[in-house]
Structure formats: C-alpha cells, structure tokens
Amino acid sequence: MRHIRITAVVIKELIQLKRDPRSLVMIAMIPLIVMLLFGVGYGGGTGKISIAVVNLDKGSLSWTVLDSIMKTPSVYVKAYANSIEEGRELVKDGTVSATVVIPEGFTEELMKGASTQVLVIVDESITTISSTIRNAMLAVTYKFQQELVRSVGGSSVELIYSSVYGPKVTNLEAFTPLVIGIVLQLVPTSLISIAICKEKERGTFEQLIMSPISRYDIIFGKLLAFFIATIADMLITLMVAVWIFDVSVRGPLIDAMVVSTLFLLGSLGLGMLISVLSRNQLQANQAAIFIFIPALLFSGALMPIDMLSPSARILANLTPMYYFVSAFRDIMIKGFGLWQITWEVFALSVYMVLMMVTAPLVLRLRVD
Amino acid sequence: MEYAIEISGLTKKFGDFVAVDNLDLRVRVGEIFGFLGPNGAGKTTTIRMMCGLMRQSKGTIRIYGYSIPEERSELIKITGYMAQRFSLYEDLSVYENMEFFGKLYGLNGEGLHKRIRELLEFLDLEDVKDRLAGRLSGGMKQRLALGVALIHRPKLLVLDEPTAGVDPPIRRAFWEYLRGLNKEGTTILVTTHYMDEAENCDRIGLMNKGRLIAEGTPKELKRRIFGGDLVEVVLQGRIQGDVIKGFLNVGDLKYKDGETVLRLVLKDASKELPSLLKRLDSMGLKVQSAEPINVTLEEVFIELVTKSEARVRGEAY
Known part of the structure; x- marks a missing residue:
C-alpha cells in the first residue's frame, strides 16, 4: 500500500515538473549558465593590475628595479608620472591601483652602501588588489636584493618553494568546489521550497489530505521526485567542470559524487522544511534565498575559516556548505578519498538526516 | 447503524x-x-471539523461510529470529499488526477483502470479524459471533482458547495448524479446557499451565524413557519369573513372580480383539504x-432567520 502511494506521489510530481517550464529552466539552465559564466570568468585569463611608476632617480639601479617590476606577472605599468603628487592623483582617480616611487639618489645611496626606500602608494579599497600589489612588490624587492648582493658581494638568504598538491592550482580549480556548492544548494532548495505551500495556496492540499496519505508519503514522495530531477544538476556541474574546463578531479570521481549527493539531499530537505513552514510561495522563495547568504559567507571559500573571528568560526562550523566545499576540495585538489574526509562526510550526513526527518515532523495534515 | 453522522455540542472559536x-x-x-x-454561516467550518481537517474547540463528532479527529484514518476510507474550491491538480489531466487519487487509496493495475473508466462513463467525461484539469469548463471540473471523491466507492459523500458558481442547467444535471448515487445507498451531506437546490434533499438543516436554526424535511420546515400548509381557496361570490372564520384559520381574505380569495393554513393539506x-x-x-x-x-429561511435573530436580541435585553 505504502509503496503504491509513494510511487503515485513521485510520478505526479515528475509529471508536474515536466509541465512547468520555469522549473525545467531552473533545473537545467541555471547550473549550466552558472558554470559557464564561472568558467569563462575565472578560467584562462591572466588579469594584471595596473600601476604607475615615478622614477626620480638618475642612476642605473632604478632601471634594474623597473625591469624586475615589468617581469612580474600580476602587474603591468600603465603610466609614468613625474612627481609623487602626480602619482598619488593617479591612484586617487582610479587610473591605477598603485604608484611605485623610486626616490632621488636611489642609486647613489645604494652605491655608498647605505639603505634606501621605495615608496608604494596603494589603493586599499579592494583588499585582494592591494594584497596582490604588496606581494608583487615584496617579490620585486627580494629579487633586486639578491641581484645586488650577487654583484656587490655579501651574504643573503634565498627562499626556495616546494609545493604540496601542486605544482600549481589555478583560480578555476580553486573556486570549482564553491561554485558546485552554490548550484547544489540554491537550485534544489528554491525549487522544492514551494512544493508544499503551493499545494496549500492552490487548495489541492485539502483534497490530498482527505485521502489515506501520510505525511511521510507526502514528504518522501516529493523529496524522491525532486532528487531524481536535481541529480541532473550534480551531473551537469561536474561534467562541465571536468570536460569543458578541464578541471582535474585528482581523487575518485565516485567519491566526489557521493559527497555531492549527500549535500544535494540536505539541500532538498532544507527546502522541504522551508516549504512546510512557509505560508505562501513568495515567503518560501525569500527564505530559500536568505538562507543561502550565510551559507556563502561562511563556506570558507571566500575567506578561509582560520582567518575568521572565533565567533564566525563557530557559525562556519554550523554551515553545511563549509563541509561540502572542504570535502569537495580535498577530493578534487588533494586527491583524497572518502575515508580521509570522514569528519566532513559525517557532518554532511547528519545535516541530511536532520533535514529529512524534521520536515515530516513539522507538517500537519490540517487546513487552518 | 442508524446514523451516519452524529454531532453534539460542536463549537469552533477563532479567537473571540x-x-x-x-x-x-x-x-x-x-x-x-x-x-x-x-456565506459565513459556518457550514464549511463544520464540514472541515467533521472531516478532521480542522480541530474542534469543543464537542463530539461521530461518523459511522468513528470518533473524529481520533479515528480520522477510518473516516477517510469511507468518505468521499469535494471541497468548496476546485482542489485538484490543474496541470494534470482528468485521467491522471483520477489515477493519482485512486493509487492513494491503494487501487492499482486493472482494478484502478476499470474503476476510472466506469466513473468517466458515469460522469460523461470520456471525451475529455486527456485534457488538463485546468482547461475544463466549470461543469466538467465539478464532475471531475465528484469522480475523484467517488473513486474508492465511499459510503458517505461530503460535498461543500459543489454547485457554487455553476449555471442552473448544469446544477440540475449535477443533482441528477447525486440522486442516482443516493439511490444506490450513498449517504450524502451537501452544503449550498442555493435554496432551490435544497428541495432535492431528504432533510435540511438551516444554519445562520454558527447556529443550526431549524432542521427537518423541506415540507416540515415550510409548515413550521406558518404553523401548517398554506392553501389558497377561491369561492364564488363575496363571502363575509365571519361566516367561515369560526372554523377556519384564515390568514388573508380578499375579493377579486366577484370572487373571494382565501388563504388558509392547514396542519396537513393533503389530509384536511378534501373534508374542508x-x-x-x-x-x-x-x-x-x-x-x-x-x-x-x-x-x-428569511422568516426563520428573522425570528431567530429577534429571539437572540430578546435574550440579550
């Protein structure tokens, strides 16, 4: 009896999804569009930050510095200015993100064996840009000093880097876990969030609960149907990443799918809970989007969790997206298998079960 | 079992x-x-409480002996329900709607298909069985809703304003279906605010402002307001009132074209009229x-409402 009822609900939901163009677009197009935008935006292109240079030195060593700046991959010299004031104006009006000022007598001081300075005027309004400039200038100064020591003589310390999980992780690869996480939370949650309240709004709920259906039949029938529909999202995002953008998953692909499925089921359960608690479709949609914001902020992908304040770290530890992004990253970039990320898998399983169990407990088979 | 529905002391409060x-x-x-x-008399609320869709504030409800809301799952097996608003899936076809609800009742396979075919034929919906429910006319929607309510052969049919907003000829046709079902033994509880439809009922309950103000067969109710049946007798010639007033309960006496028109109240016209x-x-x-x-x-109805409201006011002062 029960399997007939659940199957009936699954079939009904799938037919309704099939006939609803908006849902179809959401299921198929949104993940595709998000992945393509992301791939085009983050892949391939090596953007450079523009800077200006003010060279007040008349010696030859300033040219060595400039040469080293030109060779730095993350910046390019867009303008030359004649005074510090002029250079500062260029940063202020946004023409460049920073101005490097080599002072008068730069070569002379160095030749005397004295210390000297290079002034960097930085636009601090975008922290990623300013920190990139700091890093670039640090590298330039370091290289210059190595060369100076070599030509003049003296002792120095050289840094040698050796990478783990390298040789190099591209931007695209670094952000793939987050983008997959975004798709796997946003699409299923907002899609299913109207599942119950739509029936209540249209009055079909009243007829439905006058039949021998239980709240478990309603909830799990709908969850199963939406799971079948949104499993496509998981496949689309993974396939686009792997085949179109050439993101390599170093760990087992099947493990990546298991983690994605856990998270997808959790998202569906969350959406279902929202649906049971919402009075109408508008409220449900808003809740689905609102709940997505902290998930994004505390995912650990925008800002590593270790760099957050202790209270924010607690929030992050309660954010399922954080566990998903971290688990997926470990599989994709570090080549881990499920047994190496048992904590994340456990956390995601708890989240999934909690969401699945709460929705039917909250649902009341009444019209009030 | 004598009673299909037994309700006593049923009360529902929404705040005050x-x-x-x-x-x-x-x-x-x-x-x-x-x-x-x-509208607003409390009919839908009563029905919803009867079906366990809403919890009563006070009072007991027994449907075929099952106490509601405790034994709601038993009630559902024997009850077919049609809500006031069309409440089937507009994006499913006629057939799909019936199939879905049939399966919820545990029907499956050939048994289910046979039952659906039977109902489609009975309700004259065969030609539109693949049409989406949202594209049906008002009358068809109403028949489909009845079909879904009947899918599991219920003993009791509860219909909340099944004919609201439907044209009179379609309303009449719908009542034909109901009478047919009733002949086969289905108990039917139906709400309506069309008074003319109520003539089709064996018994009626008049509800106003949450109270049942009268109950009985249509005939009984009519007798109750005038104290009997109203009869019009036309006599030749102008008859003086006092000649007959001695033994007759004359409500009204008029002269018209050399005739006397009397309006009399008889306890039971069919028995008393010949002797009169x-x-x-x-x-x-x-x-x-x-x-x-x-x-x-x-x-x-108007008479009864006026009387009952006068009585309520009388109690208050």
Whole structure:
C-alpha cells in the first residue's frame, strides 16, 4: 500500500515538473549558465593590475628595479608620472591601483652602501588588489636584493618553494568546489521550497489530505521526485567542470559524487522544511534565498575559516556548505578519498538526516 | 447503524469569533442531508471539523461510529470529499488526477483502470479524459471533482458547495448524479446557499451565524413557519369573513372580480383539504379552485432567520 502511494506521489510530481517550464529552466539552465559564466570568468585569463611608476632617480639601479617590476606577472605599468603628487592623483582617480616611487639618489645611496626606500602608494579599497600589489612588490624587492648582493658581494638568504598538491592550482580549480556548492544548494532548495505551500495556496492540499496519505508519503514522495530531477544538476556541474574546463578531479570521481549527493539531499530537505513552514510561495522563495547568504559567507571559500573571528568560526562550523566545499576540495585538489574526509562526510550526513526527518515532523495534515 | 453522522455540542472559536456555536446534528444512513445557509454561516467550518481537517474547540463528532479527529484514518476510507474550491491538480489531466487519487487509496493495475473508466462513463467525461484539469469548463471540473471523491466507492459523500458558481442547467444535471448515487445507498451531506437546490434533499438543516436554526424535511420546515400548509381557496361570490372564520384559520381574505380569495393554513393539506371542501360545499358555498401555495425555502429561511435573530436580541435585553 505504502509503496503504491509513494510511487503515485513521485510520478505526479515528475509529471508536474515536466509541465512547468520555469522549473525545467531552473533545473537545467541555471547550473549550466552558472558554470559557464564561472568558467569563462575565472578560467584562462591572466588579469594584471595596473600601476604607475615615478622614477626620480638618475642612476642605473632604478632601471634594474623597473625591469624586475615589468617581469612580474600580476602587474603591468600603465603610466609614468613625474612627481609623487602626480602619482598619488593617479591612484586617487582610479587610473591605477598603485604608484611605485623610486626616490632621488636611489642609486647613489645604494652605491655608498647605505639603505634606501621605495615608496608604494596603494589603493586599499579592494583588499585582494592591494594584497596582490604588496606581494608583487615584496617579490620585486627580494629579487633586486639578491641581484645586488650577487654583484656587490655579501651574504643573503634565498627562499626556495616546494609545493604540496601542486605544482600549481589555478583560480578555476580553486573556486570549482564553491561554485558546485552554490548550484547544489540554491537550485534544489528554491525549487522544492514551494512544493508544499503551493499545494496549500492552490487548495489541492485539502483534497490530498482527505485521502489515506501520510505525511511521510507526502514528504518522501516529493523529496524522491525532486532528487531524481536535481541529480541532473550534480551531473551537469561536474561534467562541465571536468570536460569543458578541464578541471582535474585528482581523487575518485565516485567519491566526489557521493559527497555531492549527500549535500544535494540536505539541500532538498532544507527546502522541504522551508516549504512546510512557509505560508505562501513568495515567503518560501525569500527564505530559500536568505538562507543561502550565510551559507556563502561562511563556506570558507571566500575567506578561509582560520582567518575568521572565533565567533564566525563557530557559525562556519554550523554551515553545511563549509563541509561540502572542504570535502569537495580535498577530493578534487588533494586527491583524497572518502575515508580521509570522514569528519566532513559525517557532518554532511547528519545535516541530511536532520533535514529529512524534521520536515515530516513539522507538517500537519490540517487546513487552518 | 442508524446514523451516519452524529454531532453534539460542536463549537469552533477563532479567537473571540465563534464560527460554529454548540451545534447538534444527526444525519441518517442513506439520506441526502442539505446544509443551508448564507456565506459565513459556518457550514464549511463544520464540514472541515467533521472531516478532521480542522480541530474542534469543543464537542463530539461521530461518523459511522468513528470518533473524529481520533479515528480520522477510518473516516477517510469511507468518505468521499469535494471541497468548496476546485482542489485538484490543474496541470494534470482528468485521467491522471483520477489515477493519482485512486493509487492513494491503494487501487492499482486493472482494478484502478476499470474503476476510472466506469466513473468517466458515469460522469460523461470520456471525451475529455486527456485534457488538463485546468482547461475544463466549470461543469466538467465539478464532475471531475465528484469522480475523484467517488473513486474508492465511499459510503458517505461530503460535498461543500459543489454547485457554487455553476449555471442552473448544469446544477440540475449535477443533482441528477447525486440522486442516482443516493439511490444506490450513498449517504450524502451537501452544503449550498442555493435554496432551490435544497428541495432535492431528504432533510435540511438551516444554519445562520454558527447556529443550526431549524432542521427537518423541506415540507416540515415550510409548515413550521406558518404553523401548517398554506392553501389558497377561491369561492364564488363575496363571502363575509365571519361566516367561515369560526372554523377556519384564515390568514388573508380578499375579493377579486366577484370572487373571494382565501388563504388558509392547514396542519396537513393533503389530509384536511378534501373534508374542508366537503364542508364548504355543504354550507352552499361554490368552490372555484383550491390548491396549496408553493412556499420557497428562501422565504422560509428569511422568516426563520428573522425570528431567530429577534429571539437572540430578546435574550440579550
């Protein structure tokens, strides 16, 4: 009896999804569009930050510095200015993100064996840009000093880097876990969030609960149907990443799918809970989007969790997206298998079960 | 079992507002019971409580002996329900809707398909079985809703304003279906605010402001307001009132074109009218015509509401 009822609900939901163009677009197009935008935006292109240079030195060593700046991959010299004031104006009006000022007598001081300075005027309004400039200038100064020591003589310390999980992780690869996480939370949650309240709004709920259906039949029938529909999202995002953008998953692909499925089921359960608690479709949609914001902020992908304040770290530890992004990253970039990320898998399983169990407990088979 | 529905002391409060006020009601097995009253009288609330869709504030409900809401799952097996608003899936076809609800009742395979075919034929929906429910006309939607309510052969049919917003000829046709089902033994509880429809019911309950203000067969209710049946007798010639007032309960006496038109109230016209005519004849009065006046339930209702409200006011002062 029960399997007939659940199957009936699954079939009904799938037919309704099939006939609803908006849902179809959401299921198929949104993940595709998000992945393509992301791939085009983050892949391939090596953007450079523009800077200006003010060279007040008349010696030859300033040219060595400039040469080293030109060779730095993350910046390019867009303008030359004649005074510090002029250079500062260029940063202020946004023409460049920073101005490097080599002072008068730069070569002379160095030749005397004295210390000297290079002034960097930085636009601090975008922290990623300013920190990139700091890093670039640090590298330039370091290289210059190595060369100076070599030509003049003296002792120095050289840094040698050796990478783990390298040789190099591209931007695209670094952000793939987050983008997959975004798709796997946003699409299923907002899609299913109207599942119950739509029936209540249209009055079909009243007829439905006058039949021998239980709240478990309603909830799990709908969850199963939406799971079948949104499993496509998981496949689309993974396939686009792997085949179109050439993101390599170093760990087992099947493990990546298991983690994605856990998270997808959790998202569906969350959406279902929202649906049971919402009075109408508008409220449900808003809740689905609102709940997505902290998930994004505390995912650990925008800002590593270790760099957050202790209270924010607690929030992050309660954010399922954080566990998903971290688990997926470990599989994709570090080549881990499920047994190496048992904590994340456990956390995601708890989240999934909690969401699945709460929705039917909250649902009341009444019209009030 | 004698009663299909037994309700006593049923009350529903929404905050301070009393939607259903201490209602007692009994519906016998096999009858069509009509629940009448204007919008907002509390009919839908009563029905929803009966079906366990809403919890009562007070009072007991027994449907075929099952106590509601505790034994709601038993009630559902024997009850077919049609909500006030069309509440089937507009994006499913006629057939898909029936199939879905049939499966919820555990029907499956050939048994289910046979039952659906039977209902499609009975309700004349065969031609539109693949049409989306949202594209049906009002009358078709109503028949489909009835079909879904009947899918599991319920003993009790609960219909909340099934004919609201439907044209009169379609309303009449719908009542044909209901009478047919009733003949096969289905007990029917139906609410309506169309008074003319209530004539189809075996018994009716008039509801106003959450109270049941009268209950009985349509005939009984009509008698109740005037204290009996209303009969119009036309006599030849101008007859003086005091000649007959001695033994007759005359409501109204008029002269028209040399005739006397009397409006009489008889306890039971079918029994008393022949002897009355004999008596008038023996007095030498020529009876031109004598026939019962058809009082509509609407008039009855207005009369009863006015009386009951006057009584309520009387209690208050």
